[in-house]
Amino acid sequence: MIRTTAMAVLLAAALNANATEQAAAPKADPAKGKEIAETICIACHGVDGNSPDPANPNIAGLGADYIYKQLSNFKAPEDGPALRDSPIMGGMVAGLSSEDMKNLAAHYSRQKQTPAAAGDETLIAEGRKLWRQGDFARGIPACAGCHGPAGAGLPAQYPRLAGQFKEYTEDQLKKFRLGERANDPEKMMRMIADKMSDRQIKAIAEYAAGLR
Numbered sequence: 483m484i485r486t487t488a489m490a491v492l493l494a495a496a497l498n499a500n501a502t503e504q505a506a507a508p509k510a511d512p513a514k515g516k517e518i519a520e521t522i523c524i525a526c527h528g529v530d531g532n533s534p535d536p537a538n539p540n541i542a543g544l545g546a547d548y549i550y551k552q553l554s555n556f557k558a559p560e561d562g563p564a565l566r567d568s569p570i571m572g573g574m575v576a577g578l579s580s581e582d583m584k585n586l587a588a589h590y591s592r593q594k595q596t597p598a599a600a601g602d603e604t605l606i607a608e609g610r611k612l613w614r615q616g617d618f619a620r621g622i623p624a625c626a627g628c629h630g631p632a633g634a635g636l637p638a639q640y641p642r643l644a645g646q647f648k649e650y651t652e653d654q655l656k657k658f659r660l661g662e663r664a665n666d667p668e669k670m671m672r673m674i675a676d677k678m679s680d681r682q683i684k685a686i687a688e689y690a691a692g693l694r
């Protein structure tokens with residue numbers, strides 16, 4: 483258990499060093515991002531990133547670098563499929579420039595999350611244990627090692643999971659497990675999700691939804 487956490491922290495440190503090198507980008511303009519949010523994103527994510535429907539993830543307060551990376555990953559290059567496959571988001575970003583994406587990331591990262599209430603106590607307790615300690619027998623590291631003790635994430639690479647809709651978290655973990663989502667650096671999330679049971683995925687999604 484201690485070993486898996488240490489491994490996660492080491493990995494985290496290595497990737498953060500990497501992210502710092504890439505971070506020297508021009509200044510983004512959140513006001514311009516807000517204009518695009520009001521015309522395109524509003525229907526599914528709200529202007530403030532709190533989505534009206536659990537089918538669409540909350541994006542308020544996600545790190546700017548993470549949002550920018552995801553938007554870029556949704557956009558298919560001319561010679562092949564998008565790194566992160568989503569028919570819906572693929573359509574949304576098709577007409578956006580890299581500058582638009584930076585502006586949108588600046589806007590949404592500045593928003594405050596208004597999370598929904600969490601549910602099932604038994605699942606929450608199971609999820610909490612897995613979050614903090616991982617599962618040594620299955621070789622699952624503690625989520626806290628990369629996503630933070632309270633799920634706030636670590637800019638620039640480890641997304642916030644706190645307060646996310648459980649439906650979305652569950653869906654993404656299953657997509658990582660199937661390899662349908664494959665934009666995680668060093669296959670980090672695919673290797674972890676591959677070891678998780680359906681029950682563990684449900685429990686962690688329930689727990690993360692209630693984190694603040």
Ligand code: HEC
Nearest residue numbers: 522523525526537538539541549552553568570571574586
């Ligand atoms: C028609 C609904 C819809 C619209 C409009 C829409 N989105 Fe999305 N968005 C989604 C769905 C659904 C997903 C989850 C995709 C998946 O399953 O991987 C998503 C995922 C995302 C993610 C990834 C979140 C994460 O935690 O990884 C970001 C960032 C995002 N959208 C930003 C935007 C922005 C910015 C706009 C406006 C330019 C926008 N979306 C417009 C439905 C929408």
Ligand code: HEC
Nearest residue numbers: 490493623624625627628639641651654665666670671686
């Ligand atoms: C070694 C570091 C590491 C550990 C440990 C880790 N993650 Fe992740 N996780 C990541 C990275 C990096 C990403 C972002 C991938 C990308 O760039 O799209 C991510 C993304 C995610 C996402 C997608 C979030 C979104 O907004 O779409 C979910 C859900 C997730 N992790 C759940 C978990 C759970 C549950 C655990 C514990 C069982 C865990 N992670 C442990 C590194 C880690």
